[in-house]
Every structure is written in structure tokens, then in C-alpha cells.
Amino acid sequence: xxxxxxxxxxxxxxxxxxxxxxxxxxxxxxxxxxxxxxxxxxxxxxxxxxxxxxxxxxxxxxxxxxxxxxxxxxxxxxxxxxxxxxxxxxxxxxxxxxxxxxxxxxxxxxxxxxxxxxxxxxxxxxxxxxxxxxxxxxxxxxxxxxxxxxxxxxxxxxxxxxxxxxxxxxxxxxxxxxxxxxxxxxxxxxxxxxxxxxxxxxxxxxxxxxxxxxxxxxxxxxxxxxxxxxxxxxxxxxxxxxxxxxxxxxxxxxxxxxxxxxxxxxxxxxxxxxxxxxxxxxxxxxxxxxxxxxxx
Numbered sequence: 439x440x441x442x443x444x445x446x447x448x449x450x451x452x453x454x455x456x457x458x459x460x461x462x463x464x465x466x467x468x469x470x471x472x473x474x475x476x477x478x479x480x481x482x483x484x485x486x487x488x489x490x491x492x493x494x495x496x497x498x499x500x501x502x503x504x505x506x507x508x509x510x511x512x513x514x515x516x517x518x519x520x521x522x523x524x525x526x527x528x529x530x531x532x533x534x535x536x537x538x539x540x541x542x543x544x545x546x547x548x549x550x551x552x553x554x555x556x557x558x559x560x561x562x563x564x565x566x567x568x569x570x571x572x573x574x575x576x577x578x579x580x581x582x583x584x585x586x587x588x589x590x591x592x593x594x595x596x597x598x599x600x601x602x603x604x605x606x607x608x609x610x611x612x613x614x615x616x617x618x619x620x621x622x623x624x625x626x627x628x629x630x631x632x633x634x635x636x637x638x639x640x641x642x643x644x645x646x647x648x649x650x651x652x653x654x655x656x657x658x659x660x661x662x663x664x665x666x667x668x669x670x671x672x673x674x675x676x677x678x679x680x681x682x683x684x685x686x687x688x689x690x691x692x693x694x695x696x697x698x699x700x701x702x703x704x705x706x707x708x709x710x711x712x713x714x715x716x717x718x719x720x721x722x723x724x725x726x727x728x729x730x731x732x733x734x
Contacts, residue, residue: 440505446465447467451509453599454642457643505543511614522572526573542644545581554701558631595703599731614694623682627664659720
């Protein structure tokens with residue numbers, strides 16, 4: 439199948455492109471720069487110039503393909519509401535091309551805000567949160583209701599692996615270096631779920647090939663790792679002390695990231711693994727940290 443992939447030159451997207459090509463699919467990758475185009479060409483993908491705000495380019499890419507994987511997102515937290523609106527329009531635009539065709543659309547979301555404080559499962563819909571107004575799932579559900587074979591793939595808060603430069607673990611590593619210690623909030627027993635980017639890439643392909651309209655999939659391979667354990671692993675690698683800070687100190691230490699540092703978001707992927715025969719096989723998060731991939 440010829441697959442249009444947005445975010446094709448990003449950390450997760452490059453792994454998705456490689457997985458699709460390895461499995462015999464063709465890839466049409468969205469590129470907004472010559473550097474991105476060169477990366478796609480070297481991987482063996484066809485280049486489609488444009489970006490998430492160029493709706494004509496998205497329509498054309500979707501029209502030329504037999505399926506779409508939407509990995510792209512503008513990770514600018516200084517204008518988060520605006521980029522969430524861009525994401526929603528992008529999904530709506532591609533979905534309008536695919537309606538009634540039976541061609542799949544896999545939309546990226548996240549597990550972190552599905553059911554904070556309790557185990558998130560695939561059957562739980564993600565409610566729209568004005569404080570974190572990402573509307574990917576709302577747009578995908580509307581597309582499915584409108585006759586598109588649209589499904590949702592939820593990524594964990596930590597998608598880890600070699601080459602991760604802008605995810606949540608690099609944020610914690612950079613803060614530890616800046617502040618001189620690795621921190622967690624309170625007793626640090628709040629949990630993040632996690633998954634390796636190569637396992638996630640495999641899941642994107644399986645979802646593309648098998649998903650039914652409205653399906654939700656979870657890409658986490660670990661249900662929950664305490665933030666204290668993560669902070670201690672980072673501290674050990676950087677040879678820095680590890681400290682607990684109070685909830686009142688969190689905003690001053692973590693800045694805009696304080697909410698994520700405090701969230702408790704365990705997640706199950708049992709249904710996903712059973713229904714897609716998805717078998718994760720890559721290292722766990724603490725293993726990647728302990729192997730030094732974030733601190734070299």
C-alpha cells in the first residue's frame with residue numbers, strides 16, 4: 439500500500455517510515471524542508487513537500503495514497519492551543535479526502551490524559567481538556583462517524599530510544615543538568631507509562647493494516663514507572679544528587695513541565711497486544727536511561 443505519512447522525518451515518524459518500507463509498503467512522506475526531504479529520500483521514501491498548515495498539500499498527499507498515518511504535530515508549547523487547532527484542521531482535511539473510500543487514517547494521540555490517577559484502557563474515550571486542548575481524538579472520532587476508517591493510536595508520555603532529543607526524558611535530563619540535581623515531586627510514586635519508538639512504529643503499521651473505524655490502540659510497553667525511579671536513573675547517569683521537592687516548589691523547578699512531572703498516568707495495552715498480535719521486543723525505559731543514551 440502507498441502510505442502518506444505526516445511527521446515522517448521526526449523521531450517517531452522516521453521509525454514508522456522504516457517499518458512500512460521494511461514490510462513492503464511504499465511511503466509518501468511529508469517534508470517541509472530540504473533537510474527533511476533528504477532524510478526521506480535516503481530512507482527510500484517518496485517526498486511530498488508541505489506542512490501541517492498547508493491544507494492543499496495535505497489534501498493532495500491523502501488523495502495520492504491508499505492510507506494515511508498522521509504522526510505530525512507542531513511541538514511548540516508556547517502556543518499550544520494554536521498548534522492543537524492546526525492539528526485538528528489537518529486531520530479534518532485529510533479525513534475529507536478519505537471519506538467513503540475504506541482507506542485507513544491512523545491519528546496520533548496520547549495515553550497521559552486518558553484517565554489520570556487510574557489505569558487507562560483502550561475502551562476509555564479521552565475527554566477534551568481545555569487546559570491541554572489537543573483535539574486529535576475528537577477529530578478522529580468525527581471522521582470515523584463520517585465514514586472514514588479512522589483509528590486512534592495513543593503514544594505514552596515517554597516514547598524512548600536512540601535519537602530522542604526533544605521528548606520528556608531529555609527535558610528531565612536538561613533540567614537536572616541546569617539545576618544540579620535530579621528531582622521528583624513529593625514521594626515520586628506517580629507513574630508514567632512508556633514505550634520504545636521501534637515498538638510504536640510496528641504498532642502503527644499493524645493498525646494501518648488491521649484497524650476498524652473508531653478503534654483505539656495503546657503504544658505503551660510498560661504500564662507504569664514511578665517518576666522517582668526515572669529521576670534516580672537520571673541522577674545516577676549524571677552523577678548528580680536526587681531530591682524530592684514539594685508540590686509548591688514544582689512550578690519553580692519544572693516550569694511549564696510541572697503538570698507532566700506530577701501526573702499519575704498508568705496505562706494498559708493488553709487489548710492492543712491481543713487484538714493486533716503486537717509483540718513489543720525493545721528495551722524498557724530505565725534500561726535505555728541506564729545504557730546512557732540520554733546522557734552521552
